[in-house]
Amino acid sequence: MSKKVTTIKDIAERLDISIATVSRALRGSTDIKRETKLAVMKMAKEMDYHPNLLASSLSSKKTKILGVVVPTINRQFWSNSISGIENSAYEHGYKVMIFQSAESFQKEIEIVETLANSRVDGILLALSQETKTYDHIQSIIDRGIPVLLFERVCTEINTSKVITDDRNGAKEIVAHLINKGKKKIAYLSGPISLGVCEDRLAGYKEALREGGLNIDPNLVLEIDEFSYSAAEKAILTLWENGVRPDAIFCFADILAIGVLQACKKLGVNVPKELAIAGFGNDDLSKFVSPSLTTMAQPSFEMGHMAADLILEEINAEERTLKFYNKTIKPQLIIRESTE
Amino acid sequence: MSKKVTTIKDIAERLDISIATVSRALRGSTDIKRETKLAVMKMAKEMDYHPNLLASSLSSKKTKILGVVVPTINRQFWSNSISGIENSAYEHGYKVMIFQSAESFQKEIEIVETLANSRVDGILLALSQETKTYDHIQSIIDRGIPVLLFERVCTEINTSKVITDDRNGAKEIVAHLINKGKKKIAYLSGPISLGVCEDRLAGYKEALREGGLNIDPNLVLEIDEFSYSAAEKAILTLWENGVRPDAIFCFADILAIGVLQACKKLGVNVPKELAIAGFGNDDLSKFVSPSLTTMAQPSFEMGHMAADLILEEINAEERTLKFYNKTIKPQLIIRESTE
DNA sequence: TTGTAGGCGTTATCAT
DNA sequence: ATGATAACGCCTACAA
Numbered sequence: 288m289s290k291k292v293t294t295i296k297d298i299a300e301r302l303d304i305s306i307a308t309v310s311r312a313l314r315g316s317t318d319i320k321r322e323t324k325l326a327v328m329k330m331a332k333e334m335d336y337h338p339n340l341l342a343s344s345l346s347s348k349k350t351k352i353l354g355v356v357v358p359t360i361n362r363q364f365w366s367n368s369i370s371g372i373e374n375s376a377y378e379h380g381y382k383v384m385i386f387q388s389a390e391s392f393q394k395e396i397e398i399v400e401t402l403a404n405s406r407v408d409g410i411l412l413a414l415s416q417e418t419k420t421y422d423h424i425q426s427i428i429d430r431g432i433p434v435l436l437f438e439r440v441c442t443e444i445n446t447s448k449v450i451t452d453d454r455n456g457a458k459e460i461v462a463h464l465i466n467k468g469k470k471k472i473a474y475l476s477g478p479i480s481l482g483v484c485e486d487r488l489a490g491y492k493e494a495l496r497e498g499g500l501n502i503d504p505n506l507v508l509e510i511d512e513f514s515y516s517a518a519e520k521a522i523l524t525l526w527e528n529g530v531r532p533d534a535i536f537c538f539a540d541i542l543a544i545g546v547l548q549a550c551k552k553l554g555v556n557v558p559k560e561l562a563i564a565g566f567g568n569d570d571l572s573k574f575v576s577p578s579l580t581t582m583a584q585p586s587f588e589m590g591h592m593a594a595d596l597i598l599e600e601i602n603a604e605e606r607t608l609k610f611y612n613k614t615i616k617p618q619l620i621i622r623e624s625t626e
Numbered sequence: 627m628s629k630k631v632t633t634i635k636d637i638a639e640r641l642d643i644s645i646a647t648v649s650r651a652l653r654g655s656t657d658i659k660r661e662t663k664l665a666v667m668k669m670a671k672e673m674d675y676h677p678n679l680l681a682s683s684l685s686s687k688k689t690k691i692l693g694v695v696v697p698t699i700n701r702q703f704w705s706n707s708i709s710g711i712e713n714s715a716y717e718h719g720y721k722v723m724i725f726q727s728a729e730s731f732q733k734e735i736e737i738v739e740t741l742a743n744s745r746v747d748g749i750l751l752a753l754s755q756e757t758k759t760y761d762h763i764q765s766i767i768d769r770g771i772p773v774l775l776f777e778r779v780c781t782e783i784n785t786s787k788v789i790t791d792d793r794n795g796a797k798e799i800v801a802h803l804i805n806k807g808k809k810k811i812a813y814l815s816g817p818i819s820l821g822v823c824e825d826r827l828a829g830y831k832e833a834l835r836e837g838g839l840n841i842d843p844n845l846v847l848e849i850d851e852f853s854y855s856a857a858e859k860a861i862l863t864l865w866e867n868g869v870r871p872d873a874i875f876c877f878a879d880i881l882a883i884g885v886l887q888a889c890k891k892l893g894v895n896v897p898k899e900l901a902i903a904g905f906g907n908d909d910l911s912k913f914v915s916p917s918l919t920t921m922a923q924p925s926f927e928m929g930h931m932a933a934d935l936i937l938e939e940i941n942a943e944e945r946t947l948k949f950y951n952k953t954i955k956p957q958l959i960i961r962e963s964t965e
Numbered sequence: 966t967t968g969t970a971g972g973c974g975t976t977a978t979c980a981t
Numbered sequence: 982a983t984g985a986t987a988a989c990g991c992c993t994a995c996a997a
Contacts, residue, residue, distance in 0.1 A: 305984045340743045341684040342974035361705040385724040576915035681990035
């Protein structure tokens with residue numbers, strides 16, 4: 288029953304050569320006779336040999352694997368960024384292991400630990416919503432494993448980072464609302480403890496200031512869950528309380544969708560009574576009706592760049608300890624919800 | 627610079643005991659003195675010890691990792707099913723490695739090979755669109771690694787499978803269209819070489835037959851890409867050719883969205899002139915306007931069940947060689963696009 | 966309960 | 982160009 292798995296040792300014995308030679312032949316070392324190499328390859332095929340990556344990695348101290356941790360793969364932004372990461376990794380001969388933290392600090396810790404213990408060559412991480420301390424990350428870095436933070440980053444850790452230009456993106460789209468003649472512009476934010484949310488808040492405020500509008504704290508809504516239902520509820524509550532913005536900038540498209548749903552229930556006309564702007568340019572934003580004005584986030588490119596950077600760090604001859612801080616510009620896409 | 631990594635050997639030396647004892651203490655073996663165990667644990671913490679999973683897996687021949695291969699993580703059906711898999715795996719102390727085949731046969735082969743060479747304890751696989759031969763899968767099974775097929779399966783391989791009840795699901799939703807008085811019902815399918823597509827075609831035909839409608843081959847549209855743009859184009863072409871169904875059942879929600887877009891361009895009223903039904907119950911289907919009638923696929927449950935099954939197989943004392951064939955019922959959700 | 970020692974399958978350093 | 986042989990870090994009979 289138990290199938291005998293062939294190893295390089297078996298090949299060596301059958302060919303009556305040393306395992307060292309087999310090992311070299313198998314991964315195209317230069318100094319090896321052409322014929323022995325071919326003989327080994329042939330025998331390997333014949334004996335149905337498959338390398339044991341565990342053994343190889345243990346010995347070589349390289350896994351050629353990148354670990355990725357995102358809050359969820361169930362949002363296009365994240366799944367697209369993963370595709371970008373995979374694309375770059377693939378080009379460089381690396382594989383990618385994907386994990387979801389589900390916005391849980393505990394899970395993030397566990398995942399990062401597992402990844403490190405699995406000796407991945409590098410970790411690409413987008414912080415969970417709950418993450419407020421960073422010892423678990425610093426500890427990984429101290430263990431000598433390169434970590435790159437993307438999208439959900441923090442200032443406390445000194446390492447390479449790739450982020451969206453959130454501040455200017457938010458500023459641009461809010462400016463667009465102002466241009467449309469809106470005077471009471473709200474911001475529907477995720478947890479402001481998240482750097483991304485804060486940065487977009489800053490951009491929002493900046494746009495208001497430059498547009499000569501004053502900042503009304505009552506128009507800054509903070510919800511703690513990235514779901515359309517939470518957004519919908521927030522708007523219904525707002526209306527109950529008699530607050531009436533004439534435009535709203537939402538942290539993410541999924542939230543904007545919730546706002547849209549609320550408007551349908553309330554009979555509020557979009558964009559006349561309430562203009563809605565999102566962020567991300569998910570498929571959803573395009574197909575919903577009215578279609579959603581939003582900032583397109585180049586998520587694939589972000590992932591690609593992130594992987595490029597960490598691979599560069601991994602393969603740097605000297606640990607240069609020079610980290611990059613890259614910013615990616617989002618792009619305004621005007622649709623019906625603000626026109 | 628190169629930080630010395632602590633191993634059990636180091637701990638053993640510091641405590642002046644054998645590495646065997648340390649090893650046992652570290653993973654709670656029963657027969658070990660309480661105090662030595664505590665001493666080891668304490669020292670491990672003190673020396674910042676982290677187990678090397680490569681070494682332990684190599685030695686124990688178990689990785690406690692499940693490999694998952696899906697066409698893409700960028701569709702809710704797939705990302706949700708992965709969440710289901712993770713959920714079950716997590717409960718059983720397993721981790722999950724996720725890979726995307728991008729509907730490419732070549733990539734599928736590579737991924738499956740890598741997974742096997744990484745000695746994962748089991749593989750959960752949804753076949754790529756291009757996959758027509760299955761030697762690469764049989765070969766993995768022959769190597770002794772459990773493989774479970776889900777959603778995208780084939781009959782050629784004898785192993786556990788988890789699928790949607792596609793035939794009855796399709797039948798039910800098409801029957802619903804017939805109930806609504808529709809007489810010329812089209813089916814917009816993905817590549818019919820895919821089992822899923824074929825099964826839904828069968829259900830579609832069965833519903834027509836039972837509804838007393840005849841089957842018109844011109845109303846069965848086959849496209850080779852699961853994108854809204856491909857679907858949109860198909861409908862525009864159909865209209866150009868003067869074919870006018872009064873209802874259309876789409877293989878997936880994303881295709882139904884494309885049909886909806888086409889209708890908007892053509893000025894076709896939905897559902898009066900053309901009723902539209904999808905499959906999957908993506909977020910999209912709910913938020914689009916008119917909202918989409920569809921079959922809700924319990925993707926999370928499917929993933930969960932798939933993982934449960936393969937874990938059972940992995941942990942079976944005797945390789946029983948008894949495989950399961952589970953079917954999950956989708957549920958009709960009626961919305962505006964057919965009302 | 967603890968120790969000894971032989972793997973697990975590769976890679977890598979010296980020799981030759 | 983090839984061969985011995987010692988790691989790599991951990992597990993696990995078998996002994997004690």
